[in-house]
Amino acid sequence: MASSSNSSEIRVPIFNGENFDLWMIKMRTMFISHELWSYVDEGYTVPEIENMSIAQKLELKKKIKKDAKALGILQNSVSEEIFPRISNEETTKAAWDVLLLEFKGSEKVRVVKLQYLRRDFEYTRMNETELLNDYSTRLTDIVNQMKTYGESITEKRVVQKIFMSLNRKYDAIIYIIEETRDMETLGVQDVMGTLRLLMRG
Template sequence: MGASTVKEAWDTLQGEFQGTIKVRTVKLQKLRRDFENLKMKDNETVKSYYSRIKEIGNKMGVYGEIIYEKKIVEKILISCTEKYDAIISLIEETKDLETLSPIELMGSLEAYKRRRERNDENST
């Protein structure tokens, strides 16, 4: 409220909500570490795992670091649980990972999950 110019008001708001450059750098480093250490839990669905990845990616974006779709696809492919190994191998062999979007990948993983669940129900 005490700002006399728009720039001064903006700088005040930015400092209040994002912190100083040093604080932003520390927060971004923590988010990078969280992103790199992220792994899918055994009982977790691919949708919830993707949501966790996107949440961290969005937070990183707030601090100025953009996570590209290719990085998200790579992260999902290397950190899913073993039960997805078969479909991941197939995706890596048959799809162009340079152009594969996270949404396409999620669709393939979800379809695989549904197929496994259906097969499990039929066998019982």
């Protein structure tokens, strides 16, 4: 499905009930790119109409139009099976909140999930027979899920985790990196690229 705006087609990822977290990240990026995220995340307040000035009425009309655009995008981004869940919602935030509650869970559920993810992050180690790329993907998935559930985790923390959790065969390379690079600014992608390069060498 897709919706149109200003004669240009907006391509949207379709949510069919699976991989909600990934879909949510893609949708957030799309809404931000169209300057509509605030209507999804915060909504908008309608002032007392009786006391509204002409300027306020024009501003409200603009907000209603933008919210309708965002709601249309959201409606077109869910499958026919999911659509009935949000079909009666009149604002983007209300529809988004319905999906959040059903597929992401309540705040209490999210806190519990984040606790499990934190534990997974702390205890994750590279297996003896595991390839570097496979371990990198596995760790990245955990980190991305943590961020989805609201965890603020720095590049420095992830880099430290990588160094502490790799196989012993990487010890010499890790030592070289620690001695020759600025650990305060070293990024995850830079670390993984260096590890792959030195292991090939």
